[in-house]
Structures are given as C-alpha cells and as structure tokens.
Amino acid sequence: MKTSVFETCKDFLFPYTCMGCGALVSQPERFCESCKKDLIYVGELPPIAQIRAAAAVYPYDRVSAGILRRKKEQGFVSEKAMAEDMELAFHRFRFPLPDLILPVPAHPFKTWWTQYDHGMLLAQAVAEQFNVPLGVGVLGKQRFTRPQHTLDRKKRSRNLVGAFAVHRPDQVRGKMILLVDDVITTGHTISACAAELRHSGAREVYALSYAYTQK
Numbered sequence: 001m002k003t004s005v006f007e008t009c010k011d012f013l014f015p016y017t018c019m020g021c022g023a024l025v026s027q028p029e030r031f032c033e034s035c036k037k038d039l040i041y042v043g044e045l046p047p048i049a050q051i052r053a054a055a056a057v058y059p060y061d062r063v064s065a066g067i068l069r070r071k072k073e074q075g076f077v078s079e080k081a082m083a084e085d086m087e088l089a090f091h092r093f094r095f096p097l098p099d100l101i102l103p104v105p106a107h108p109f110k111t112w113w114t115q116y117d118h119g120m121l122l123a124q125a126v127a128e129q130f131n132v133p134l135g136v137g138v139l140g141k142q143r144f145t146r147p148q149h150t151l152d153r154k155k156r157s158r159n160l161v162g163a164f165a166v167h168r169p170d171q172v173r174g175k176m177i178l179l180v181d182d183v184i185t186t187g188h189t190i191s192a193c194a195a196e197l198r199h200s201g202a203r204e205v206y207a208l209s210y211a212y213t214q215k
C-alpha cells in the first residue's frame, strides 16, 4: 500500500506526468497532447453471459496499456484516477448503483508472490469512488488458470471451470453486484465469476473494467 509520504515525494519529483506515457506535462492534466489525441472511449460492451451489462473506459491500446503498465510496474498512476474515469463510464449508461463491489480475484499465491493485489486495489478505489461497500474475501480464486489470451476459444471456458468460488454467500444473496477488472478480453473470466455469484443468489451482476480488448 502506498504511503502518503511516498505520494508527497512522488508529487514533488514528478509534478505532472501523463498517465499514458509518463511524459512531463506543464499543467495538472492527466494526458499529454499526443495521448489526448489518441484517446478513444469504449462505453457499453457487447453482451457477456451471466452479466446484466458491462462497460469499459478505453480500448486496450497504446494509451491504456501504458496506463496499466505504469500503474503495475511503477505505481505512477493512481487507482483513484482510474476509478474516476470508471465511474464516469458507469454512469453514462445509467447502470443502477450496486450494493457491493468485488474485484475479479487473483490466486492467493500470486498476490503473495507479487506483494500486491492489483485487482483489489482498483476495486477498492472504485468502491470509494462509488461510496459502495467492497467485498473482501467474498469471491476467491481457488486454483491456477492459464492466461486466457494463450488459449483458443474452446479451451478458454474449460480453463475456468471451478476456478472461482464464493466464500461468503451470505454477503452475495439478493445483492446487486459490480465486478471490477482492469482489462476485459473475451469476458470469459468475469462470466465465470458471475456464474458463481448468481449460483449463490446474487440478484444481478454488472461488470466494469478500465480497458477492453476483443480477441
């Protein structure tokens, strides 16, 4: 978790940098002129099984890939800035306010190994932005899966069978849930999560991601 001292030093050393490419910008703006020119908004996504509706902010392209990389590798992009964009995308479609926000879970070994649960940090920022409770330990990943983009269509859904489990069904039952992820590719992963949530009695499941790539 970042400390406020770190944030202060970072702001001093890097007064204003572009979220997309890290170039210095003269004003407190999020993007440099070049990245601003390349920004495209995605909005509502095509239907995904088990998901009532899904939205994303940007396509997975040079700018959004840069943002996600800079967030993960250097921590120069704040989850709060991403969450603000995600809230705008969400409200543009008048999705109902959820009762509970959940991250797409990572395997516990992975978060232990990397020391960070990036998905959780992003979902936490979105939950704060929406002023909606964040579900911690509600949905879990119980086995390793191969990266979805390395598999063909058939193997993708098989890869996720039994991968996720609801650990706290009492927190899910009857709830309107928003699943948060940094990138949605085919939607198989959030669909598998939503299937488990609905099986445990969730009323509706919506999804919101920062980037979207159709492969």
Ligand SMILES: [Zn+2]
Residues within 6 Å of the ligand: 018, 019, 020, 021, 022, 023, 031, 032, 033, 034, 035, 036
């Ligand atoms: Zn830039």
